[in-house]
Amino acid sequence: MKKTTQQDEELSLEQAFEQIEEVISHLESEEITLEQSFQEYNKGMQLLKRCNETIDKVEKKVLFINENGGLNEF
Amino acid sequence: MRNVYTVAQVNAYIKNMFTQDYMLQSVMVRGEVSNCKYHSSGHIYFTLKDAKGTIACVMFASNRKGLGFQLAEGQQVVVDGSIDVYERDGKYQLYAREITRDGAGALYERYERLKRELEERGMFAPEYKRPIPKYSKTLGVVTAATGAAVRDIINIARRRNPYVQIILYPAIVQGEAAAPSIVNGIRAMERIGVDVLIVGRGGGSIEDLWAFNEEIVAQAVFDCPIPVISAVGHETDFTITDFVADLRAPTPSAAAELAVCDWKQLQEKMAGYASDLQGLCLHRIERQRGRAEQLATRLRYLSPVNVIRTKKTQALLLEEHLQNAMEKCLDTSRHRLALYVEKLKGLSPLDKLNQGYAYAADSTGATLTSVDQVSVGDSFSVCLRDGRISGKVTGREHQNR
Numbered sequence: 001m002k003k004t005t006q007q008d009e010e011l012s013l014e015q016a017f018e019q020i021e022e023v024i025s026h027l028e029s030e031e032i033t034l035e036q037s038f039q040e041y042n043k044g045m046q047l048l049k050r051c052n053e054t055i056d057k058v059e060k061k062v063l064f065i066n067e068n069g070g071l072n073e074f
Numbered sequence: 075m076r077n078v079y080t081v082a083q084v085n086a087y088i089k090n091m092f093t094q095d096y097m098l099q100s101v102m103v104r105g106e107v108s109n110c111k112y113h114s115s116g117h118i119y120f121t122l123k124d125a126k127g128t129i130a131c132v133m134f135a136s137n138r139k140g141l142g143f144q145l146a147e148g149q150q151v152v153v154d155g156s157i158d159v160y161e162r163d164g165k166y167q168l169y170a171r172e173i174t175r176d177g178a179g180a181l182y183e184r185y186e187r188l189k190r191e192l193e194e195r196g197m198f199a200p201e202y203k204r205p206i207p208k209y210s211k212t213l214g215v216v217t218a219a220t221g222a223a224v225r226d227i228i229n230i231a232r233r234r235n236p237y238v239q240i241i242l243y244p245a246i247v248q249g250e251a252a253a254p255s256i257v258n259g260i261r262a263m264e265r266i267g268v269d270v271l272i273v274g275r276g277g278g279s280i281e282d283l284w285a286f287n288e289e290i291v292a293q294a295v296f297d298c299p300i301p302v303i304s305a306v307g308h309e310t311d312f313t314i315t316d317f318v319a320d321l322r323a324p325t326p327s328a329a330a331e332l333a334v335c336d337w338k339q340l341q342e343k344m345a346g347y348a349s350d351l352q353g354l355c356l357h358r359i360e361r362q363r364g365r366a367e368q369l370a371t372r373l374r375y376l377s378p379v380n381v382i383r384t385k386k387t388q389a390l391l392l393e394e395h396l397q398n399a400m401e402k403c404l405d406t407s408r409h410r411l412a413l414y415v416e417k418l419k420g421l422s423p424l425d426k427l428n429q430g431y432a433y434a435a436d437s438t439g440a441t442l443t444s445v446d447q448v449s450v451g452d453s454f455s456v457c458l459r460d461g462r463i464s465g466k467v468t469g470r471e472h473q474n475r
Binding site: 013032044045 | 207208209211219228232236237238239240241242243244259262265266340343344347348350351352354355358359362
Protein backbone atom coordinates (compact mmCIF):
# COMPACT_ATOMS: atom_id res chain seq x y z
CA MET A 1 0.00 0.00 0.00
CA LYS A 2 1.23 3.44 -0.90
CA LYS A 3 0.38 4.92 2.45
CA THR A 4 2.67 2.76 4.58
CA THR A 5 5.76 3.30 2.44
CA GLN A 6 5.17 7.02 2.68
CA GLN A 7 5.07 6.77 6.44
CA ASP A 8 8.35 4.86 6.50
CA GLU A 9 10.15 7.64 4.69
CA GLU A 10 8.88 10.52 6.72
CA LEU A 11 8.13 10.49 10.38
CA SER A 12 4.41 10.96 10.97
CA LEU A 13 3.34 13.61 13.45
CA GLU A 14 2.06 10.95 15.79
CA GLN A 15 5.40 9.14 15.77
CA ALA A 16 7.31 12.38 16.21
CA PHE A 17 5.10 13.33 19.17
CA GLU A 18 5.70 9.94 20.73
CA GLN A 19 9.44 10.46 20.41
CA ILE A 20 9.18 13.95 21.90
CA GLU A 21 7.24 12.56 24.85
CA GLU A 22 10.05 10.05 25.29
CA VAL A 23 12.68 12.79 25.23
CA ILE A 24 10.71 14.73 27.83
CA SER A 25 10.47 11.75 30.13
CA HIS A 26 14.24 11.27 29.75
CA LEU A 27 14.80 14.89 30.67
CA GLU A 28 12.57 14.44 33.68
CA SER A 29 14.49 11.42 34.96
CA GLU A 30 17.09 11.99 37.63
CA GLU A 31 19.84 9.74 36.31
CA ILE A 32 20.64 11.68 33.19
CA THR A 33 23.84 13.75 33.04
CA LEU A 34 23.97 17.38 32.00
CA GLU A 35 25.65 16.44 28.70
CA GLN A 36 22.98 13.88 28.00
CA SER A 37 20.29 16.38 28.82
CA PHE A 38 21.72 18.78 26.22
CA GLN A 39 21.67 15.98 23.67
CA GLU A 40 18.08 15.10 24.57
CA TYR A 41 17.05 18.73 24.39
CA ASN A 42 18.63 19.05 20.97
CA LYS A 43 16.91 15.90 19.78
CA GLY A 44 13.56 17.14 21.05
CA MET A 45 13.92 20.53 19.38
CA GLN A 46 15.00 18.87 16.13
CA LEU A 47 11.92 16.67 16.27
CA LEU A 48 9.71 19.68 16.88
CA LYS A 49 11.31 21.44 13.94
CA ARG A 50 10.61 18.44 11.75
CA CYS A 51 7.01 18.38 12.96
CA ASN A 52 6.66 22.01 12.01
CA GLU A 53 8.07 21.25 8.57
CA THR A 54 5.68 18.32 8.22
CA ILE A 55 2.67 20.48 8.95
CA ASP A 56 1.31 21.93 5.79
CA LYS A 57 0.36 25.56 6.25
CA VAL A 58 -1.16 26.25 2.87
CA GLU A 59 -4.89 26.78 2.96
CA LYS A 60 -6.70 24.32 0.72
CA LYS A 61 -9.66 24.64 -1.60
CA VAL A 62 -12.16 21.80 -1.47
CA LEU A 63 -11.72 19.56 -4.52
CA PHE A 64 -14.11 17.10 -6.02
CA ILE A 65 -13.65 14.07 -8.19
CA ASN A 66 -15.27 14.46 -11.62
CA GLU A 67 -16.68 11.72 -13.83
CA ASN A 68 -13.30 11.06 -15.45
CA GLY A 69 -11.69 10.56 -12.06
CA GLY A 70 -9.94 13.92 -12.28
CA LEU A 71 -10.02 16.65 -9.64
CA ASN A 72 -11.81 19.98 -9.91
CA GLU A 73 -12.29 22.85 -7.52
CA PHE A 74 -15.57 22.57 -5.68
CA MET B 75 -88.67 -30.73 21.51
CA ARG B 76 -85.52 -28.56 21.25
CA ASN B 77 -82.32 -29.51 23.03
CA VAL B 78 -80.79 -27.30 25.68
CA TYR B 79 -76.98 -27.22 25.64
CA THR B 80 -74.46 -26.17 28.21
CA VAL B 81 -72.11 -23.26 27.46
CA ALA B 82 -69.21 -25.69 27.45
CA GLN B 83 -70.92 -27.85 24.89
CA VAL B 84 -71.54 -24.89 22.58
CA ASN B 85 -67.97 -23.66 22.91
CA ALA B 86 -66.62 -27.17 22.34
CA TYR B 87 -68.77 -27.47 19.24
CA ILE B 88 -67.54 -24.18 17.81
CA LYS B 89 -63.94 -25.01 18.66
CA ASN B 90 -64.36 -28.24 16.76
CA MET B 91 -65.65 -26.34 13.71
CA PHE B 92 -62.54 -24.10 13.78
CA THR B 93 -60.20 -27.02 14.22
CA GLN B 94 -61.64 -28.85 11.27
CA ASP B 95 -61.33 -25.80 9.02
CA TYR B 96 -58.10 -26.33 7.14
CA MET B 97 -57.71 -22.68 6.20
CA LEU B 98 -58.06 -21.40 9.76
CA GLN B 99 -55.30 -23.74 10.90
CA SER B 100 -52.74 -21.92 8.80
CA VAL B 101 -53.52 -18.33 7.98
CA MET B 102 -51.50 -15.16 7.40
CA VAL B 103 -53.10 -11.95 8.66
CA ARG B 104 -51.90 -8.44 7.98
CA GLY B 105 -52.62 -5.63 10.43
CA GLU B 106 -51.41 -3.07 12.90
CA VAL B 107 -50.29 -4.03 16.37
CA SER B 108 -52.10 -2.52 19.33
CA ASN B 109 -52.53 -3.29 23.04
CA CYS B 110 -49.26 -5.17 22.95
CA LYS B 111 -48.34 -6.79 26.29
CA TYR B 112 -45.28 -8.91 27.04
CA HIS B 113 -46.45 -11.17 29.87
CA SER B 114 -43.98 -12.32 32.49
CA SER B 115 -44.68 -15.90 31.43
CA GLY B 116 -43.08 -15.10 28.08
CA HIS B 117 -46.36 -15.05 26.17
CA ILE B 118 -47.13 -11.95 24.14
CA TYR B 119 -50.72 -10.71 23.96
CA PHE B 120 -51.76 -8.11 21.39
CA THR B 121 -54.55 -7.04 19.12
CA LEU B 122 -54.23 -6.89 15.37
CA LYS B 123 -56.34 -4.23 13.77
CA ASP B 124 -57.05 -2.57 10.49
CA ALA B 125 -59.51 0.08 9.39
CA LYS B 126 -62.47 -2.24 9.72
CA GLY B 127 -61.88 -4.55 12.62
CA THR B 128 -59.71 -6.14 15.30
CA ILE B 129 -58.68 -9.64 16.26
CA ALA B 130 -57.11 -10.80 19.51
CA CYS B 131 -53.71 -12.42 19.11
CA VAL B 132 -51.36 -14.36 21.32
CA MET B 133 -47.86 -15.63 20.76
CA PHE B 134 -46.86 -18.28 23.24
CA ALA B 135 -43.40 -18.28 24.72
CA SER B 136 -42.69 -21.54 22.91
CA ASN B 137 -43.14 -19.76 19.55
CA ARG B 138 -41.04 -16.73 20.41
CA LYS B 139 -38.29 -17.70 17.97
CA GLY B 140 -40.79 -16.77 15.25
CA LEU B 141 -40.42 -13.11 16.26
CA GLY B 142 -37.17 -11.41 15.30
CA PHE B 143 -37.84 -7.95 16.67
CA GLN B 144 -39.44 -6.13 19.57
CA LEU B 145 -43.15 -6.04 18.95
CA ALA B 146 -44.60 -2.60 19.59
CA GLU B 147 -47.69 -0.48 19.18
CA GLY B 148 -48.46 0.72 15.69
CA GLN B 149 -46.20 -1.70 13.83
CA GLN B 150 -47.50 -3.06 10.54
CA VAL B 151 -47.01 -6.81 10.70
CA VAL B 152 -48.00 -10.05 9.04
CA VAL B 153 -48.89 -12.75 11.55
CA ASP B 154 -48.65 -16.38 10.48
CA GLY B 155 -50.62 -18.72 12.73
CA SER B 156 -53.88 -20.45 13.39
CA ILE B 157 -57.26 -19.23 14.55
CA ASP B 158 -58.75 -21.11 17.41
CA VAL B 159 -61.36 -20.75 20.11
CA TYR B 160 -60.54 -20.00 23.69
CA GLU B 161 -63.36 -21.92 25.33
CA ARG B 162 -63.17 -20.31 28.73
CA ASP B 163 -64.03 -16.89 27.33
CA GLY B 164 -65.97 -18.06 24.31
CA LYS B 165 -63.65 -16.04 22.10
CA TYR B 166 -61.64 -16.87 19.08
CA GLN B 167 -58.12 -15.60 18.67
CA LEU B 168 -55.13 -15.77 16.40
CA TYR B 169 -52.32 -17.97 17.76
CA ALA B 170 -49.15 -16.55 16.19
CA ARG B 171 -46.33 -18.83 15.12
CA GLU B 172 -44.36 -16.23 13.22
CA ILE B 173 -44.59 -12.46 13.03
CA THR B 174 -42.83 -10.49 10.32
CA ARG B 175 -42.81 -6.77 9.62
CA ASP B 176 -44.73 -5.45 6.70
CA GLY B 177 -43.50 -2.73 4.30
CA ALA B 178 -40.73 -0.82 6.09
CA GLY B 179 -40.81 -3.80 8.38
CA ALA B 180 -39.75 -6.03 5.52
CA LEU B 181 -36.76 -3.78 4.87
CA TYR B 182 -35.96 -3.94 8.52
CA GLU B 183 -35.88 -7.70 8.33
CA ARG B 184 -33.58 -7.64 5.35
CA TYR B 185 -31.38 -5.36 7.39
CA GLU B 186 -31.41 -7.73 10.34
CA ARG B 187 -30.61 -10.69 8.13
CA LEU B 188 -27.67 -9.00 6.41
CA LYS B 189 -26.42 -7.66 9.73
CA ARG B 190 -26.44 -11.15 11.21
CA GLU B 191 -24.76 -12.58 8.14
CA LEU B 192 -21.96 -10.01 8.01
CA GLU B 193 -21.45 -10.26 11.74
CA GLU B 194 -21.04 -14.02 11.40
CA ARG B 195 -18.50 -13.40 8.65
CA GLY B 196 -16.57 -11.32 11.17
CA MET B 197 -16.86 -8.10 9.24
CA PHE B 198 -17.75 -6.11 12.38
CA ALA B 199 -14.87 -7.57 14.38
CA PRO B 200 -12.78 -5.00 16.27
CA GLU B 201 -9.52 -6.53 15.01
CA TYR B 202 -10.33 -5.31 11.50
CA LYS B 203 -10.89 -1.75 12.64
CA ARG B 204 -8.15 0.57 11.44
CA PRO B 205 -7.20 3.38 13.79
CA ILE B 206 -8.23 6.83 12.57
CA PRO B 207 -5.05 8.86 12.02
CA LYS B 208 -4.84 11.80 14.38
CA TYR B 209 -3.22 14.24 11.97
CA SER B 210 -4.63 13.61 8.53
CA LYS B 211 -3.52 15.84 5.68
CA THR B 212 -6.13 14.75 3.19
CA LEU B 213 -9.74 13.98 3.92
CA GLY B 214 -11.95 12.12 1.46
CA VAL B 215 -15.70 12.64 1.64
CA VAL B 216 -18.16 10.39 -0.17
CA THR B 217 -21.59 11.96 0.13
CA ALA B 218 -24.13 14.02 -1.79
CA ALA B 219 -22.64 17.22 -3.22
CA THR B 220 -25.53 19.24 -1.86
CA GLY B 221 -27.33 19.21 1.43
CA ALA B 222 -26.54 19.71 5.09
CA ALA B 223 -24.21 16.73 5.44
CA VAL B 224 -21.52 17.91 3.02
CA ARG B 225 -21.86 21.50 4.23
CA ASP B 226 -21.44 20.46 7.86
CA ILE B 227 -18.44 18.28 7.08
CA ILE B 228 -16.66 20.97 5.07
CA ASN B 229 -17.45 23.73 7.58
CA ILE B 230 -16.28 21.83 10.59
CA ALA B 231 -13.23 20.33 8.90
CA ARG B 232 -12.10 23.75 7.66
CA ARG B 233 -12.78 25.41 10.97
CA ARG B 234 -10.69 22.83 12.80
CA ASN B 235 -7.86 22.80 10.29
CA PRO B 236 -7.95 24.94 7.13
CA TYR B 237 -4.78 23.23 5.86
CA VAL B 238 -6.41 19.84 5.37
CA GLN B 239 -7.07 18.97 1.73
CA ILE B 240 -10.70 17.95 1.41
CA ILE B 241 -11.59 15.83 -1.62
CA LEU B 242 -15.26 15.23 -2.26
CA TYR B 243 -16.79 12.47 -4.29
CA PRO B 244 -20.28 13.71 -5.18
CA ALA B 245 -22.21 10.49 -4.68
CA ILE B 246 -25.83 9.60 -5.17
CA VAL B 247 -27.00 8.66 -1.69
CA GLN B 248 -30.63 7.70 -2.27
CA GLY B 249 -32.48 5.36 -4.57
CA GLU B 250 -31.47 2.53 -6.88
CA ALA B 251 -28.24 4.11 -8.14
CA ALA B 252 -27.01 5.04 -4.66
CA ALA B 253 -25.19 1.86 -3.63
CA PRO B 254 -23.03 1.55 -6.80
CA SER B 255 -22.33 5.29 -6.69
CA ILE B 256 -21.10 5.09 -3.10
CA VAL B 257 -18.95 2.06 -3.97
CA ASN B 258 -17.43 4.00 -6.89
CA GLY B 259 -16.70 6.88 -4.56
CA ILE B 260 -14.87 4.67 -2.09
CA ARG B 261 -12.81 3.13 -4.92
CA ALA B 262 -11.96 6.57 -6.33
CA MET B 263 -10.70 7.63 -2.89
CA GLU B 264 -8.53 4.52 -2.70
CA ARG B 265 -6.95 5.47 -6.02
CA ILE B 266 -6.25 9.01 -4.90
CA GLY B 267 -4.99 7.79 -1.54
CA VAL B 268 -6.52 10.08 1.08
CA ASP B 269 -5.52 9.68 4.73
CA VAL B 270 -9.02 9.23 6.09
CA LEU B 271 -12.42 8.83 4.50
CA ILE B 272 -15.91 9.91 5.57
CA VAL B 273 -18.80 8.02 3.98
CA GLY B 274 -22.31 9.11 4.78
CA ARG B 275 -25.35 11.30 4.29
CA GLY B 276 -27.85 13.31 6.29
CA GLY B 277 -30.90 11.95 8.09
CA GLY B 278 -33.89 10.30 6.46
CA SER B 279 -36.26 7.37 6.64
CA ILE B 280 -35.04 3.80 6.62
CA GLU B 281 -35.76 3.73 2.88
CA ASP B 282 -33.71 6.92 2.35
CA LEU B 283 -30.75 5.46 4.20
CA TRP B 284 -31.11 2.09 2.53
CA ALA B 285 -28.03 2.26 0.30
CA PHE B 286 -25.91 2.14 3.44
CA ASN B 287 -27.52 -1.20 4.30
CA GLU B 288 -26.55 -2.76 0.97
CA GLU B 289 -24.01 -5.51 0.99
CA ILE B 290 -21.87 -4.03 -1.81
CA VAL B 291 -21.44 -0.82 0.16
CA ALA B 292 -20.61 -2.72 3.32
CA GLN B 293 -18.11 -4.84 1.41
CA ALA B 294 -16.45 -1.79 -0.19
CA VAL B 295 -16.10 -0.11 3.22
CA PHE B 296 -14.71 -3.30 4.70
CA ASP B 297 -12.19 -3.75 1.85
CA CYS B 298 -11.11 -0.11 1.84
CA PRO B 299 -7.47 0.18 3.01
CA ILE B 300 -8.12 3.75 4.12
CA PRO B 301 -9.65 4.21 7.59
CA VAL B 302 -13.36 4.89 7.04
CA ILE B 303 -15.61 6.92 9.31
CA SER B 304 -19.30 6.34 8.69
CA ALA B 305 -21.75 9.17 9.21
CA VAL B 306 -25.21 8.11 8.19
CA GLY B 307 -28.29 10.03 9.29
CA HIS B 308 -28.88 10.96 12.90
CA GLU B 309 -27.45 9.65 16.09
CA THR B 310 -30.20 7.04 16.43
CA ASP B 311 -29.83 5.60 12.93
CA PHE B 312 -27.63 2.54 12.71
CA THR B 313 -26.82 1.17 9.27
CA ILE B 314 -24.78 -1.86 8.22
CA THR B 315 -22.11 0.55 6.98
CA ASP B 316 -21.81 1.90 10.53
CA PHE B 317 -20.97 -1.55 11.83
CA VAL B 318 -18.42 -2.25 9.10
CA ALA B 319 -16.73 1.16 9.20
CA ASP B 320 -13.58 1.64 11.24
CA LEU B 321 -15.40 4.27 13.27
CA ARG B 322 -19.04 5.28 13.43
CA ALA B 323 -19.81 8.96 13.85
CA PRO B 324 -23.27 9.83 15.16
CA THR B 325 -23.65 12.66 12.61
CA PRO B 326 -21.73 14.08 9.62
CA SER B 327 -20.55 16.99 11.81
CA ALA B 328 -19.18 14.59 14.37
CA ALA B 329 -17.44 12.67 11.60
CA ALA B 330 -15.57 15.82 10.56
CA GLU B 331 -14.47 16.38 14.15
CA LEU B 332 -13.22 12.82 14.39
CA ALA B 333 -11.42 12.97 11.03
CA VAL B 334 -9.67 16.33 11.30
CA CYS B 335 -7.38 17.41 14.11
CA ASP B 336 -7.87 20.77 15.71
CA TRP B 337 -5.14 23.05 14.36
CA LYS B 338 -5.10 25.33 17.38
CA GLN B 339 -4.77 22.40 19.73
CA LEU B 340 -1.97 21.00 17.60
CA GLN B 341 -0.12 24.31 17.77
CA GLU B 342 -0.67 24.48 21.53
CA LYS B 343 0.58 20.96 21.91
CA MET B 344 3.78 21.76 20.00
CA ALA B 345 4.30 24.98 21.94
CA GLY B 346 3.80 22.96 25.09
CA TYR B 347 6.47 20.51 24.00
CA ALA B 348 8.91 23.32 23.21
CA SER B 349 8.40 24.97 26.58
CA ASP B 350 8.64 21.59 28.35
CA LEU B 351 11.95 20.88 26.66
CA GLN B 352 13.31 24.33 27.41
CA GLY B 353 12.01 24.34 30.96
CA LEU B 354 13.42 20.95 31.76
CA CYS B 355 16.82 21.84 30.32
CA LEU B 356 16.97 25.16 32.16
CA HIS B 357 15.87 23.46 35.32
CA ARG B 358 18.68 20.96 34.97
CA ILE B 359 21.26 23.70 34.32
CA GLU B 360 19.91 25.64 37.28
CA ARG B 361 20.25 22.60 39.48
CA GLN B 362 23.80 21.90 38.34
CA ARG B 363 24.69 25.53 38.96
CA GLY B 364 23.26 25.26 42.43
CA ARG B 365 25.35 22.21 43.10
CA ALA B 366 28.47 23.94 41.80
CA GLU B 367 27.82 26.87 44.11
CA GLN B 368 27.35 24.55 47.01
CA LEU B 369 30.64 22.84 46.28
CA ALA B 370 32.41 26.18 45.91
CA THR B 371 31.15 27.26 49.31
CA ARG B 372 32.40 24.07 50.86
CA LEU B 373 35.79 24.44 49.20
CA ARG B 374 36.08 28.04 50.30
CA TYR B 375 35.31 27.01 53.80
CA LEU B 376 38.11 24.47 53.73
CA SER B 377 40.80 26.83 52.27
CA PRO B 378 43.95 27.59 54.50
CA VAL B 379 43.21 31.30 54.44
CA ASN B 380 39.91 30.52 55.97
CA VAL B 381 41.45 28.20 58.52
CA ILE B 382 43.85 30.95 59.59
CA ARG B 383 41.08 33.46 59.73
CA THR B 384 39.05 31.13 61.84
CA LYS B 385 41.94 30.54 64.21
CA LYS B 386 42.52 34.27 64.46
CA THR B 387 38.94 34.83 65.31
CA GLN B 388 39.18 32.06 67.80
CA ALA B 389 42.27 33.67 69.38
CA LEU B 390 40.54 37.02 69.59
CA LEU B 391 37.64 35.38 71.21
CA LEU B 392 39.83 33.63 73.72
CA GLU B 393 41.60 36.88 74.48
CA GLU B 394 38.33 38.53 75.13
CA HIS B 395 37.31 35.71 77.41
CA LEU B 396 40.54 36.02 79.32
CA GLN B 397 40.09 39.72 79.67
CA ASN B 398 36.61 39.26 80.92
CA ALA B 399 37.65 36.62 83.39
CA MET B 400 40.44 38.82 84.68
CA GLU B 401 38.13 41.77 84.95
CA LYS B 402 35.72 39.67 86.90
CA CYS B 403 38.44 38.46 89.22
CA LEU B 404 39.53 42.01 89.96
CA ASP B 405 35.99 43.09 90.52
CA THR B 406 35.46 40.33 93.02
CA SER B 407 38.67 41.27 94.89
CA ARG B 408 37.77 44.89 94.88
CA HIS B 409 34.43 44.09 96.29
CA ARG B 410 35.89 41.88 98.93
CA LEU B 411 38.31 44.67 99.88
CA ALA B 412 35.47 47.08 100.35
CA LEU B 413 33.80 44.59 102.61
CA TYR B 414 36.99 44.18 104.67
CA VAL B 415 37.35 47.89 104.93
CA GLU B 416 33.88 48.10 106.37
CA LYS B 417 34.60 45.24 108.73
CA LEU B 418 37.90 46.72 109.77
CA LYS B 419 36.28 49.97 110.38
CA GLY B 420 34.13 48.27 113.00
CA LEU B 421 37.20 46.79 114.60
CA SER B 422 39.31 49.93 114.50
CA PRO B 423 40.87 50.80 117.90
CA LEU B 424 40.48 54.45 117.11
CA ASP B 425 36.77 53.91 117.02
CA LYS B 426 36.97 52.20 120.35
CA LEU B 427 38.76 55.24 121.69
CA ASN B 428 35.81 57.26 120.60
CA GLN B 429 33.63 55.18 122.84
CA GLY B 430 35.73 55.97 125.89
CA TYR B 431 38.30 53.24 125.65
CA ALA B 432 41.98 54.01 125.80
CA TYR B 433 45.17 52.13 125.27
CA ALA B 434 48.37 52.19 127.15
CA ALA B 435 51.87 52.27 125.72
CA ASP B 436 55.29 52.11 127.35
CA SER B 437 57.91 54.74 127.01
CA THR B 438 58.90 53.32 123.62
CA GLY B 439 55.35 53.53 122.34
CA ALA B 440 54.79 49.77 122.35
CA THR B 441 51.32 48.82 123.38
CA LEU B 442 50.92 47.38 126.78
CA THR B 443 48.91 44.23 126.94
CA SER B 444 50.13 42.74 130.20
CA VAL B 445 50.95 44.10 133.65
CA ASP B 446 54.16 42.18 133.39
CA GLN B 447 55.41 44.54 130.78
CA VAL B 448 55.96 47.33 133.25
CA SER B 449 57.49 47.70 136.61
CA VAL B 450 56.60 50.21 139.26
CA GLY B 451 58.21 53.49 138.43
CA ASP B 452 58.15 52.97 134.67
CA SER B 453 56.62 55.76 132.77
CA PHE B 454 53.80 55.06 130.32
CA SER B 455 51.31 56.91 128.31
CA VAL B 456 47.56 56.50 127.80
CA CYS B 457 46.17 57.30 124.43
CA LEU B 458 42.71 58.83 124.31
CA ARG B 459 40.58 59.96 121.43
CA ASP B 460 42.00 63.42 121.25
CA GLY B 461 45.55 62.92 122.58
CA ARG B 462 47.65 61.25 125.24
CA ILE B 463 48.42 61.60 128.86
CA SER B 464 51.61 60.42 130.56
CA GLY B 465 52.10 58.89 133.96
CA LYS B 466 54.22 56.56 136.12
CA VAL B 467 53.37 53.11 137.32
CA THR B 468 52.66 53.32 140.99
CA GLY B 469 51.51 49.81 141.44
CA ARG B 470 50.44 46.72 139.66
CA GLU B 471 48.43 43.74 140.38
CA HIS B 472 47.33 40.69 138.43
CA GLN B 473 43.75 40.16 137.85
CA ASN B 474 42.35 36.96 136.42
CA ARG B 475 39.73 37.24 133.78
